Amino acid sequence: MLLLKPKSTQLCLSRLIFWQNCLRNLSTTSSHCSGKVHDEEDDDKDQKFCDTKENQQDHLYLYKSKGQHLLTNTRILDAIVRRSNVRPTDTVLEIGPGTGNLTVKLLEAAKRVVAIEIDKRMVDILHKRVAEKGLQDRLHVICKDAMKAEFPQFDLVVANIPYGISSPLVAKLVYGRNPFRSATLLLQKEFARRLLAKPGDSEFNRLAVNVKLVADVEFVMDVSKREFLPCPKVDSSVVMIRPKAQVPDVNLDEWWAFTRTCFSKKNKTLGATFKQKKKVMELLKLAKTAMACKDYESDDDYDGDNEQEKTDEEDGFASAASDLEMTLFKEKIVGILRTGGFEDKRPSKLSNEELLHLLFLFNQAGIYFHDHVLAKGSDNVEFAAAYSS
Numbered sequence: 001m002l003l004l005k006p007k008s009t010q011l012c013l014s015r016l017i018f019w020q021n022c023l024r025n026l027s028t029t030s031s032h033c034s035g036k037v038h039d040e041e042d043d044d045k046d047q048k049f050c051d052t053k054e055n056q057q058d059h060l061y062l063y064k065s066k067g068q069h070l071l072t073n074t075r076i077l078d079a080i081v082r083r084s085n086v087r088p089t090d091t092v093l094e095i096g097p098g099t100g101n102l103t104v105k106l107l108e109a110a111k112r113v114v115a116i117e118i119d120k121r122m123v124d125i126l127h128k129r130v131a132e133k134g135l136q137d138r139l140h141v142i143c144k145d146a147m148k149a150e151f152p153q154f155d156l157v158v159a160n161i162p163y164g165i166s167s168p169l170v171a172k173l174v175y176g177r178n179p180f181r182s183a184t185l186l187l188q189k190e191f192a193r194r195l196l197a198k199p200g201d202s203e204f205n206r207l208a209v210n211v212k213l214v215a216d217v218e219f220v221m222d223v224s225k226r227e228f229l230p231c232p233k234v235d236s237s238v239v240m241i242r243p244k245a246q247v248p249d250v251n252l253d254e255w256w257a258f259t260r261t262c263f264s265k266k267n268k269t270l271g272a273t274f275k276q277k278k279k280v281m282e283l284l285k286l287a288k289t290a291m292a293c294k295d296y297e298s299d300d301d302y303d304g305d306n307e308q309e310k311t312d313e314e315d316g317f318a319s320a321a322s323d324l325e326m327t328l329f330k331e332k333i334v335g336i337l338r339t340g341g342f343e344d345k346r347p348s349k350l351s352n353e354e355l356l357h358l359l360f361l362f363n364q365a366g367i368y369f370h371d372h373v374l375a376k377g378s379d380n381v382e383f384a385a386a387y388s389s
């Protein structure tokens with residue numbers, strides 16, 4: 001395990017540099033870094049150890065489960081800030097500031113930094129370190145899980161994020177309510193490659209498709225795992241995500257549910273995916289629900305109290321769908337795929353324009369992917385759902 005002494009932040013920082021140099025030296029003689037960090041399964045045991053007064057004062061443990069790999073190379077930190085194009089009038093949102101290596105540099109460039117950090121120990125170190133530099137008036141720290149925190153207004157995001165929350169965090173940013181200029185994120189290299197992938201690339205998946213709908217992603221630079229303390233198992237890359245000025249006019253719940261279906265087996269043809277009995281049954285049920293919803297909406301006597309009665313009725317109706325009904329509905333689906341030239345295509349090779357066109361063809365024919373009854377009840381989107389596979 002890695003022990004850092006945060007008695008003074010200066011000492012803490014010099015230790016960080018010392019440790020990194022040690023690790024660098026070690027890594028020249030062996031191909032692996034030797035800095036250790038707590039494994040998730042060790043957390044209980046380690047937490048107890050941490051809880052003793054002496055250890056709380058003397059040591060800072062870095063938890064693998066919280067993605068606590070600190071970026072210590074000043075050249076790289078400077079490059080990240082420079083490439084983020086921070087303006088002196090900007091409010092920057094930083095997720096996971098840790099001990100503040102990036103935060104201090106952001107504070108020097110921006111008007112204000114709002115940092116969201118889950119670990120109270122890190123927050124304490126961060127406050128001390130920023131106060132020592134006299135920059136505390138421009139820093140606001142929210143000690144909370146970034147996935148549960150409400151994001152304030154911000155112009156930019158610049159962050160070395162915990163890799164465990166990469167997917168939901170990117171979704172929360174690009175599908176969130178806050179408009180922003182760009183998000184410069186340090187991500188696990190494989191994850192970054194997926195975000196950057198294009199149709200036909202082996203890494204191209206639903207995540208890339210969903211992000212591309214609303215944002216452009218640009219590669220900034222690779223960062224070796226040796227630049228972190230402690231050294232993680234994987235290399236990293238910095239990418240810049242820029243929300244698009246013009247987003248296609250599509251129902252997002254419908255789009256996410258559609259891409260979930262298409263990419264459920266990303267290397268299968270769409271014909272094979274959509275012909276599965278379970279899928280046909282599910283879509284038939286949704287089509288009936290959508291149809292019934294429209295009928296109810298156009299009915300002057302519509303009464304919300306009938307909602308439960310209606311769904312129960314439809315559930316029974318869909319589950320009792322006859323073989324003939326299923327066959328006809330399957331033919332309808334296949335007909336749409338054929339007409340659009342999609343039956344033999346694989347989703348991982350289609351552009352967003354092609355996918356949007358296919359969704360349009362389905363919807364036009366009364367085939368929907370998202371439950372219209374559920375959609376009525378839910379106030380907002382489930383961000384993480386946009387990325388769950």
Ligand SMILES: C[S@@+](CC[C@H](N)C(=O)[O-])C[C@H]1O[C@@H](n2cnc3c(N)ncnc32)[C@H](O)[C@@H]1O
Nearest residue numbers: 069070071096097098117118119145146160162
């Ligand atoms: C990869 S470290 C980056 C630290 C610092 N920015 C740096 O570059 O040295 C990730 C940081 O995110 C924090 N963190 C982990 N999970 C979090 C979450 N769900 N919400 C907010 N912060 C989180 C960790 O405690 C850690 O300080």
